[in-house]
Ligand code: FIX
């Protein structure tokens with residue numbers, strides 16, 4: 001007797017819901033990092049995804065919006081996206097899912113009533129409560145040593161939280177070398193913009209110092225659609241002679257997040273970035289040239305997803321992860337997850353949250369889990385049709401691989 005489709009669906013839903021997640025890319029911080037740790041309803045409502053949607057409805061100059069206090073911005077977003085129109089976008093729906101899961105009344109249209117709930121909370125306690133509610137075991141932060149405020153927290157020895165791992169973010173180093181070089185010099189590393197002298201060995205020293213200070217699980221960079229490797233630019237050289245040697249020596253993966261077109265409309269600030277299609281050659285070239293290096297790769301363009309799967313079939317040192325940013329929408333998560341399972345089986349990391357506000361973990365994972373469970377159930381149902389019977393234990397093993405173990409196995413390899 002095979003499994004019935006209903007049994008399979010129920011098992012897949014239970015397994016995915018019960019699995020404790022390692023969220024491999026977020027922008028979250030524990031409360032010991034002070035103002036870097038964002039939480040609460042005003043932060044949820046002023047998420048840059050929602051600001052972009054709000055400003056589409058308004059005629060006000062962007063600067064006038066930014067001149068408002070956070071609370072005033074939140075009031076304006078709430079009025080525009082939740083009261084004057086129905087909140088059907090994924091980011092709006094996410095706010096309502098989050099409030100509902102926290103036990104608040106999602107029907108309530110008065111933002112001040114929601115605010116009253118958050119005012120009573122203690123940040124440190126709330127962090128663990130949210131992680132538990134989202135059934136997230138731990139998150140990986142995005143840690144930028146070039147960000148003055150965050151850097152100071154690390155140098156001051158801000159307390160670590162056992163559920164917050166770190167990742168060393170290298171956007172300034174790899175995307176703005178002149179700026180990075182002058183900063184590094186100021187911090188006592190003997191580097192020069194023209195790469196003369198000890199520049200590369202000193203850059204490696206910087207990377208190793210910060211990997212150790214952070215106990216970072218990987219290094220990461222976001223890259224434009226025009227990213228090329230190899231080529232005659234500073235980034236190409238730094239990847240080859242600094243990042244990869246340190247990644248191999250320390251066993252840390254290098255995460256490349258490819259396809260972000262930055263600041264296409266700068267007035268929108270954090271909401272100003274867009275997407276562009278990328279070539280797959282740099283990923284192929286790097287994976288082939290450095291078989292001992294481990295690459296975590298996500299791409300922002302929907303059009304790149306199929307070829308990224310094909311590339312991952314060719315290189316076991318390439319781990320595909322997440323439905324990043326503009327792809328983190330139900331229809332696209334479903335399409336992409338289905339394709340990845342069909343082309344790569346279970347050897348993927350299907351999702352990360354990219355949460356910037358702590359409470360977003362609740363909705364991002366609730367929404368993603370639901371889709372991952374249905375897609376998995378469809379695949380097990382297809383197996384059942386062949387006569388292959390899956391046990392609940394096997395489904396739980398697979399869900400654990402997807403949502404946690406694949407990352408740690410790749411990290412430890
Ligand atoms: O570069 C990144 O890590 C992006 O995820 C963010 O910077 C982006 O603004 C974002 O929040 C996407 O979800």
Ligand code: ZN
Pocket residue numbers: 025026027142354
């Ligand atoms: Zn991110």
